[in-house]
Amino acid sequence: MSSFPASSETHYSADTIAAALRSDIWHGKLRSGEPLRQDEIASRYGVSKIPVREALYQLKAEGLVTFYPNRGAVVSELSAAEVDEIYAMRAALETTALQRAIPRLTIADLKRAEEILSTLDQEKNVARWSELNWEFHAILYDPANMPRLMEWVKTLHFNVSRYLIIYLAGMDYQNQSQVEHRQILSACRSGDIVTAVNLLQQHLQLASKHLTTFLKDLEG
Amino acid sequence: MSSFPASSETHYSADTIAAALRSDIWHGKLRSGEPLRQDEIASRYGVSKIPVREALYQLKAEGLVTFYPNRGAVVSELSAAEVDEIYAMRAALETTALQRAIPRLTIADLKRAEEILSTLDQEKNVARWSELNWEFHAILYDPANMPRLMEWVKTLHFNVSRYLIIYLAGMDYQNQSQVEHRQILSACRSGDIVTAVNLLQQHLQLASKHLTTFLKDLEG
DNA sequence: TACTACAATATCGTATACGATTTGTCAAGA
DNA sequence: TCTTGACAAATCGTATACGATATTGTAGTA
Structure with missing residues (x-):
C-alpha cells in the first residue's frame, strides 16, 4: 500500500503521473526549486503534455509545485x-x-x-x-x-x-x-x-x- | 474586488474559467449534481477543452466538483x-x-x-x-x-x-x-x-x- | 409488453501541432 | 569590459483532431 495522498481510484494517466511525481518529490529525487519540464516528464512516462499538466495542477493544489506563467512549474520551496x-x-x-x-x-x-x-x-x-x-x-x-x-x-x-x-x-x-x-x-x-x-x-x-x-x- | 478563492495572479485562461465556474457554482447557477460539459463550457468561453479541464482540476482540488472517469465532472454534492x-x-x-x-x-x-x-x-x-x-x-x-x-x-x-x-x-x-x-x-x-x-x-x-x-x- | 442486442450519438481523455513567451547566445557599440 | 540588442533555441499554453468509453435510441425477440 502506498501511503501517499491519492485521489479516488481512477485510471487517468494524469493521476498515475501525479502519484509518480509526488513520490519523486517526497523522496528527494526532485529537489525544491527544480523546474518540472513538461515535455521531459511526458516523454519519460510515454504520454503527451496534456496529462502531465493535469498532474501538475493536482500537485499545485497540494502545494508541492508552484506555477510561474509561461515558465512552467517548479517544486515548491518552503520557508x-x-x-x-x-x-x-x-x-x-x-x-x-x-x-x-x-x-x-x-x-x-x-x-x-x-x-x-x-x-x-x-x-x-x-x-x-x-x-x-x-x-x-x-x-x-x-x-x-x-x-x-x-x-x-x-x-x-x-x-x-x-x-x-x-x-x-x-x-x-x-x-x-x-x-x-x-x-x-x-x-x-x-x-x-x-x-x-x-x-x-x-x-x-x-x-x-x-x-x-x-x-x-x-x-x- | 472578488472575494472568491483565487490563485496567485496569472493570465492563464484556465484560471479565468475556474473563477467563472466557481462563481456560477456559488451563485447557484450551477446546481449540485449538474454535469459540467467540457465542450459546452469551452465554446461558451471561446476556448478549447484543454484550459477547461485544467480549470476543472482546480475546482476538484477545492472540493467543488467531482470527476467520474470517462464521464466527466459534476458539481459536488454535500451530505x-x-x-x-x-x-x-x-x-x-x-x-x-x-x-x-x-x-x-x-x-x-x-x-x-x-x-x-x-x-x-x-x-x-x-x-x-x-x-x-x-x-x-x-x-x-x-x-x-x-x-x-x-x-x-x-x-x-x-x-x-x-x-x-x-x-x-x-x-x-x-x-x-x-x-x-x-x-x-x-x-x-x-x-x-x-x-x-x-x-x-x-x-x-x-x-x-x-x-x-x-x-x-x-x-x- | 418487457427485455436484450446492437448501432448511432455524445462525450471524454489525450496525442499532435503550433503560435506565443521566455531564455540563452553572441556580436556590435559604449 | 560591460551593456545592449537581435536572433536562435527552448519551453510553454492551447487549438485541433481523433480514438476510446459511455449513453441513448431502435429494432428484434421472448
Whole structure:
C-alpha cells in the first residue's frame, strides 16, 4: 500500500503521473526549486503534455509545485515561516481528529499502533521511518471518520515531511519522537482526551521548532 | 474586488474559467449534481477543452466538483455529514487564526469590521450577505499572517456557503448571526482571546447545526 | 409488453501541432 | 569590459483532431 495522498481510484494517466511525481518529490529525487519540464516528464512516462499538466495542477493544489506563467512549474520551496504555518494547521486539524477518534479507538487500533512503534524503533531508513510515522498518526485519527480532513492533513504532512527527511538524516530526532509517540498512545489507551490532545500539540510544536530552526540556519 | 478563492495572479485562461465556474457554482447557477460539459463550457468561453479541464482540476482540488472517469465532472454534492466535517475543520483552523490575529488587530481593522457589520444589517440579498459575512471573518483572521490557512479556510467557507445561501433565503438566520458577530468583535476589541475563540467556535457550531438539520430534512 | 442486442450519438481523455513567451547566445557599440 | 540588442533555441499554453468509453435510441425477440 502506498501511503501517499491519492485521489479516488481512477485510471487517468494524469493521476498515475501525479502519484509518480509526488513520490519523486517526497523522496528527494526532485529537489525544491527544480523546474518540472513538461515535455521531459511526458516523454519519460510515454504520454503527451496534456496529462502531465493535469498532474501538475493536482500537485499545485497540494502545494508541492508552484506555477510561474509561461515558465512552467517548479517544486515548491518552503520557508521557515511556511513550515511554521503548516505545523500550526496540522496541530489544529489533527487535534480535532484525535479528539473525535479517541472514544472510537478499538483494541485492534491500539495494538496496530503499538506494532508500528516497535517497527519504528528499528527502522534506520529515514524515508521509510517517515512513512511509518505517518501511519502511526493516521491510525489514531482514522476512527474520527473525517475523510476530507484526513486528505488535507496527509497533504500537509507530506509537505513538511519531505524536508524532515533531509533533516532527520543528520540528527537524532527519532528517539525523542518515539518517547512522545508512546506518551500519546498511552493517553489514548486510557481515553484521556485532554492529555492526548495536549501531548499531540506539543509533539507537533517540537517537530516544528526543530525543522524551522534548521531551515532558518539554511536561510540565514 | 472578488472575494472568491483565487490563485496567485496569472493570465492563464484556465484560471479565468475556474473563477467563472466557481462563481456560477456559488451563485447557484450551477446546481449540485449538474454535469459540467467540457465542450459546452469551452465554446461558451471561446476556448478549447484543454484550459477547461485544467480549470476543472482546480475546482476538484477545492472540493467543488467531482470527476467520474470517462464521464466527466459534476458539481459536488454535500451530505449533512460532510457539512459537519467541513465546519469542524473550519472551527479548528479559524480559531487558530483568530488566536494569532487578536494581538495584532489594529484600530483600523476593528473599525472596518464594525462597518461591515453595519452593512450586513441592511443587506437583503443573501448572496451579497454571505460575501460580506466572509469579509467580516477574513478581517479578523488576516493579521495572523497565515496565507495558506486563509486560502484553505476560504475554500471551506465557499463550499458550505453555497448551501447556506439556499438555506438563508427562507429562514431568519442573519439576525442571530449578527448578534454573535458583535459578541465576537467585542471580545476581539478587548483582546480577550479565550472568549473570542469560544464565541467563534459556538458561532460555527450553530451555523453547522442549522445547515445540517436542513440537509438531513432534504435527505429524508 | 418487457427485455436484450446492437448501432448511432455524445462525450471524454489525450496525442499532435503550433503560435506565443521566455531564455540563452553572441556580436556590435559604449 | 560591460551593456545592449537581435536572433536562435527552448519551453510553454492551447487549438485541433481523433480514438476510446459511455449513453441513448431502435429494432428484434421472448
